[in-house]
Amino acid sequence: MTESRPGDTFQPGDLVNNTYRIEAILGRGGTSDVYKARSEISGRLVALKMLKSEFSGNEDYLTLLTREEEIREIRHDAVVRYSENHRTEDGHVYLLMDYVEGPGLDRKLKQGPMAAGDLLTVCRRVASGLQAAHARGIVHRDLSPDNIILRGGDPAEAVIIDFGIAKDTNPGAQTIVGNEFAGKYAYAAPEQLSGKTDARSDVYSLGALLLANFRGAAPKLGKSPMEVLQRKGERLDTEGVPEPLKTLIDRMCDPDPERRMQSAAEVLAFLDAPEPGGAAAGDTADDEATVIAPAVQAPRPQGVPESKAAPAPEPGKSRGGLIAAVLALILVGGGAGGYVAGLFDGLLGPAYPVAEPYVLVAQKTGGTVEMVGNAPSEEVRDALSEIASGAAELTLASGAIAESWGADVLATLQPLDALEEWRLSVKGNRGKLSGTTTDRAVQERLAEQFDGQLPGALEGTVEIAFREMFLPAEALRPILAAQADCGALTLADPPATGYGPETPVTVTGRVAGTATRVTLFDALRARAGDRKLVLDVEVLNPTLCLIESHLPRAPANGIGVGFHVGETGAPNPSGRFFVGENPVIDVTLPEDVTDGFLTVSILDVSGNVFHLLPNINRPDNAVAALRDGADGPVAVRVAFSLAEAAESGGLAFKVDDSTLGKSKVVVLHSSAPLFDGLRPTSESAVGYAEALQAHAQGNDGAILSLDSRILVTAAKP
Template sequence: MNRDPNRGIFQIGDILNNTYKIDQVLGRGGTSEVYRAKSEISGRVVALKALRLEYSRNEDFLALMTREEEMREIRHDAVVRYYDNQRTNAGLVYLVMDYVEGPGLDQKIKDGGMSAADLLVVARRVTEGLIAAHAKNIVHRDLSPDNIILRHGKPSDAVIIDFGIAKDTNPGAETIVGNEFAGKYAYAAPEQLNGQTDERADIYALGALLLAAFNGKPPNIGANPMEVIQRKALPLDTSGVPEPLKSLIDKMTHPDREARLQTARAVLAEIDQPTGSDVDEAEIDFGDETEERTVIAPRPTTVKPAAKAEPALTPAAPKKTGGNGAKYGILAALAASVAGAGVFFFGYLTPVSGPVYPVADPYTLVAARPADGSAQIFGNVPSEAARDDMLALVDELGGSGDLTLSTGDITPTWGEDIVQIIGQVSVLPEWSVLADGNVVKITGITDDAAEQSRLNAAFSAANMPAGLTGTAEITLNLPILPASDLTPVLQSQADCGALQLVDTPPLGYPAGGQVLVLGQVASAETLSSLTGALTDKIGDRDLVMNVEVLNPTLCLMSTVLPAAPSGGIAIKFLNGADNSMNPKGQYLVGDNPVIDVVIPADTTDGFLFVSALDVSGNVFHLLPNILITDNSVASLRAGQAGEVTVRVAYPLADAADGTKLAFTVDDTTLGKTQVVVIHADDQIFDGLRPTTESADSFAAALQNAVGTVQSLDSSILTTAQP
């Protein structure tokens, strides 16, 4: 009963729904796995994307799989062909699609990049695929180098894959699934950071990945959220890229989507008839290359002069204060708008009317302290008092900021409310406050469960300051959890052999990590208790229980059965009423199970021992027994070559004369029965075992068994009420 700790959703050789035979594992992630398979009917080679069982029952993930299935309406050689979702008898959901053989552009980037000539070929091919997808109102949203495969290594046979946004949790899969943003943001369009996505986002992403494939490295977008926001407002650095590829990328990746090539057809036209670059080539300091990080940002802000405002005697510039951290300006788009329009800030008009500032639309503010950096704040504020209070808070944390006095469509107490919110979250080691008008998003991480509860309650919808709406997500981030802290829990709950931790990180489990447990337990009560005890220990980490519920008899047997490999001896279940196959091995009260053992062609000597271990604690010896005493392979073959099927439990009608063994299901032994086949060199027991004996006596006999066991194969038969 020992199980391979590396076992996946499916195994090599598995045949799904009597059609697809698994022959290769292509990739494994936290939520899904991808396999290559071959249709047993048509011989067609396909790729299967399978959800793990816990996600196969999750409506959100099923919706994402259904979204991918809708891609089958697209018929183009540059778009992977999707077929349909299927569900196995065990409840596992998988998506069938074409198998595309060849390297991805991500591999080409790792290998140092590609030539401009080859990339223009790739650009044409992928653009044609996007034209087909966009015609069906389908936007990829996550176009990146790993989603472009060069079939057989040919640029002219590039294929777009993975139109589903559900990404696994492997390191490097930095994609957010939600309402705000989806996409690996080194390749995501600036507007995607604000949740705005249309076909122009795919155009930007294609241009960005072409640049990465030429340079042999991803675009540099900054090391922290503030830099990301700033750099996304700037053109990509295409210096060194030869024409016409340079101009094409420039036009595809303009930060302003209104100035970008607007459609995939326009991109194709530019490839066919290049018109040159119209992007400002002013030198830009792009800094050092930095790996991708995830960010959610407010929309870029534009500032308009206040209507009918009279100039003050002395312009009042926004106050800046700095700390130990580096200073960051406001959004580049905001700065450009202010400078270009010659906007300045107005002083006091009269004691009655108060100061009048330029109008900001939308009205945004970002304040954040990342885990590995100092606090920063920038955006719009409605008053000097609010500005000074916010900057003072950030300054106390050793950070810096740049705030613009402006008016907008906000609640009268907006400034005081945001100061209050920042003051409350500033105690956290990592936090962010994103305000877009009167909508506020608050996030933070703490290692104190009481503090997490307090802050989430303080920022609930019921307790949000009047006039503001939004969400708060204060998560519990426990320190590294050593695997040794979980070992006592596993040992205390183990009642059916040892429970194991699989893929244990060398230093322990980080926050947000995954704890995978493998093994068997004797009851559903034990599984529930084990799950609860582990959940209390691991905090916000994911718990994956690959634990099988057996019963006391099977658990006892798992400790005494020989530790032998599989011999390829198949166990088949049939229905006694009509001799039909029962591949699931599931029977109801009153049914007559029939059991066949299939001896492989290369098993020609030795002896077979077949027993059924049921939930009641009884063991039924199907071979040998008083009715069939000769269990030698040679006798069972009776001179036949190749595979030989031996029946060890018969239909009732065949056993009516008392010369054969047959049984029916009654309501006293419902549950799992394990049928085991032991293949040994010689007789391993001292004499013939009784047809029925207790699990304890059989366990004692196994412990005293002699001879060499060559293999052990088993299968589960399940009985239940109608």
């Protein structure tokens, strides 16, 4: 257990939202801390993931936390169960999830090697959880020993936690906090370092952590970015690992995702029928075939063509050609020996080590150009370093690249001075260039120059995007209109000249669900670039949105709505009640509300309205009568505890599982009674809203204010 510190947001004993009693801090991360807490209502232990205060107002991180909340739809014992997000009164945002008691694989890693049999059990359990996640299009992207907990220390009870950077697999999906690699290098698949991720990446990470826990040591990646890139392209060393674990890891961790096990289902199929030492995915080797191991090749200098293998003789033909080929290979072998010895350096140039894969990553951010990777010659290396103003870590190497590789890379980079930001990633002869500019002429010139393709022998695309220095509000309004599913979404105080690079884009309104909020964020991010986005939107549900469209437009007047737990009388500031609980509701009149009439109703998720005041048991809703001569703020109980209702006949209710979700308590203050006579105790929301509209047509200004509060009902944890 991690020790508490004075600077922690919560301390043991703190009560969060009058519901969760903090017992300990479980861990600290870059953006959030995780606490162990116990519900004062149910007694259930929970893990409370709290976003650090410096990120609580950042919409990027709030949306990331919202996406993590949506993973609650994955129903599998090997995947931690999520609840939903909450915000404390002082603004801290946290996510609730199941508390899993037991050691993490990271702790087991520090304790030393694990038995192969236990790791196979862990693999089966985790792969089944990944299969459930992948079936819903969710890729974990950060699978590592610290994200797997053994419940009760049992390998058969492994649980995957922390989907904080999980990503859906729909086209265009991105990680909210940046679009580059997110995850831990030690266990990440090679393709993740270039931003490519799918279910096969999770398969690789699972295999890599199995190997680490078998060894009792985390993978060694090297001391420089170049070493990391090189080692990620190599197979993991599984020497000494017993079968079938060895073959399983080999197949799960092939650097080439096309040759790797393609899914968690394939991992489970192997565990059901292990094939130690069998062919890797994609291999079609014949067991009876004769295999001739090739000789180790010396590095080939740039400019020397690679020799082609002689074709095999056709059946029945003379073997003389084969003998001649063997003699030729002997001669080439002698030449290679002389080359390795340095005898031909004067003719062919210096020999550099072979790099596989042969890579170069160069980028410009914040006005600074940085590079890391390989260069085929001193001349190319020096030219690249000059572009990077010395901020380059380049290793001279030969490899499987075109003769014009260096010239082609330089031809790609040299025209990019005018771009504010760009990134070039090259592996072998394939690459991708992307960049942005605020100058339309520069974008058009480069688009014409590259014509969408890298130059020379390089294969790959070029994408140069134009980004307005000042983004007009009109460019964003169609996005708001397309996502508006609960009334209009509006831009708050849009600048007349457009949004500058440092000007935040603030959107207000309501949406019908979390999915709409995430889609809205993604659409705005794609258009607004890296400008700060603030989504000040209320998340309701389709039923409440329908009702909202019919409610009268009136200002709020500070009439408060408070909740209590009927069984204990304790305040419930969160407004969240579980099945079987008895919500108690008080409405507090401000001291300046002394006359008129009060109408209080609950609009529930099923589309019904329950009238708390007035109703057949309590027809007098005049403010003066409710005050009963009292001055100052006055609390008026409108929904009672079961015990109170039994004595007074007041309205009381318990939460059942037929109407779970968000309901809305609506308080209308009017200058005159809203209707002739009483409405039924319950009716359809649309019928009630239409009655309100009909009343408003002949009584303009009769409704003085409208205040409301959300009440949430949920199944027991």
